[in-house]
Amino acid sequence: MKKRNRVTLALASALAATTLLSACGGNNGGEASPSPAASGASSSPAASKEKVTLKMAIWDVNNDFLTYLDEKVKEYSSVAPNVTVELETFKSDGDYLQAMKVRATGNELPDVMGLKPNWLYDFREQLIPLDGEAYLAQNQYADKFAIDGKTYAVPMMAFPELVYYRPSIFQELNLQAPTTWPQFLELLQNIKDNSKYIPYAMGGKDAWPNYPFNEFLPQLVSGAESYLSDMAKDDSPFAEGKPFFESYKQIEELYALDVMGPDPLGIGWDQATDLFSSKQAAVIAAGLWFAPTYEAKVGSIDDLAAFPMPYRLDESEPLKLMMFTDHFYGITSGSDHQEEAKQFLNWFFSPDVYQTYIDAQKLVSTFEGVESNVPFLKAFYADNQNETFSYIPGDAEYTRITNAIQLDVKAIGQDMMAGKKVEDILPALNDKWAKAKASK
């Protein structure tokens, strides 16, 4: 009996010892691995030749672009043989943002990360300032997005926000591209009256496809690029007579026309673009990024044209064209290889490399001296000479207030499509806004 117990005890102790030892071993391994790299980053030039892996992350809906980028960053190893760049890609910006936020809390961000302009405030603690880098002087937009005078990330592309249409339908129904809001409504009404085509393809189920209206119209109507930050200084930015209210009344008129098919809230963006691509719908609003998607679906852009969002009420005001900058790249402050990352960005933003980037994106270049080669865009600019209006995200205070009241203009857009009146939505928002603003 006793012998058996001893055997059990011996077995148990052996098991416990093995587990503990293996756990320790694992720990040692885990702690040991980063140390050579860390010392390599900080010490002598001989040690800097040590192998370094830079992690980089970006999102894009376009698979071809992601494939291109994956290949391109690998080429950096021929410039700096000791550096390998590993690219991690995401298909949707929402998934990407969520993953990056979770990693930010664990200090596990990649060395080089992509950002949207409206995330810069959230991530500024996690990024290092890039001031002093030579490429900043060449970038036409970077300084507009500086925070407290410091540039944390550099935009790689810009694109105008457009309203796309099918010229063949316009020809068939004898219609002209509108330049004012009343003309726009009349145009959609005419297509509706003809009843052959759905006038506007709205993927309202996804909420975000209403952004050209519910997100951008107040900014355009205000005429000020700093509109969002200005809102944060106002106690009642949603009051009658102010840009938000006025533009939302315009949008209400549009939604009330019932020109978005049988059930705009029942279909998502993919279905809406299917309607447009298969010529069941005549008009759809989106950024320039939609043109390559359309081309991939239809095979050519022969029957595609665009006009700027005609937000103005009459022709006496200038019509500005919303320009959205995107794919900002920054270096994270938690990176062990900041020097290597800086050198990589210098290569990445060099004209030769950048030219291939912007050609793969088929969007507008943000660097002086580099022109993107997009026939569709050239045709658009030939027909429309508009003043550019840059999308500038709200500042820290704006972000704080909108997060506190959980302001989601696209969800409001859905409510409006479902028939809710502006007068029933905005006064309550004003109250919440004032309260959140005061509760600093």
Next chain:
Amino acid sequence: MSYSMQKRLVVVSFLFIPVALLLLFLLYPSLRLLQFSLTDWNGMSKSFHYVGFDNYIEAFSNPDVWKALSNNFLYFGIHAAFIPLEVMLAVFLNNKMRASRFFRSIVFMPYILNGVAVAYLFSFLYNPINGPINALLEAVGLESWIRNWLSDKSIVNYSLVVVSLWRFSGLHVVLFLAGLQSIPNDLYEAATIDGAGPLKKFVHITLPGISRVMEIVLFLNVRGALQVFDIPFLMTQGGPGLASTTFTVYTIQTAFKYNNYGLASSLAVILMLMIIVFSYLQGRLFKGKGESS
């Protein structure tokens, strides 16, 4: 070394790892959750401030939270109302009917399907343009029944509950079946000899026989209804507006969309407490019944 000492050593050495894992992955995160629920942490910054019970006050005074919770109760209520039907179905499948094994696996099939696939499947069925449901209604002459299944605010939640029913009822039926099969046949034979009819047998043998399973199903229902997430998140993202937002969807959006981890943590704590309270109440209800009968 004494025998009891040896015994203790064995117990401790065997328990060390599971207990350590439990502390690390269950207790520690829960305590951190409690801690965050008392702060204004935005989920990313390196510092945060303690704000006392502000997040809890905010959670209870926010009408959107109550709206989301009322949607959860719709799932709970309708699922609960379908439990008798599920029991009936299980009783049918338990009988020696033709191809009952085939039907049993069919009933269980929706549960093993991937939740994302189910959401996309039903998004397609509910589609307003060329959607099969509307096409079917049209084909049988019921055009007037055609609705905007996912965009009409008064209908969207019912459309989503149907998906949830389709997916989870099969699991309940199979659980009830297992319960039914554990009832010894002798009881039914004795009852037949005593002259009991099918209804009496059902009330006095079957129902008490599956009361344990019933308890499990009700617990699953409470937990499932309060935590329902994938169906509304994938099919409507809580929309249109906030119409189909459930408590979990609201919590996720508070955390990830609006960077308010403090409030989101307090919502998570409230959810945890609600599940515990409801399960306890339900348990009490059942115990009471079991003893009285």
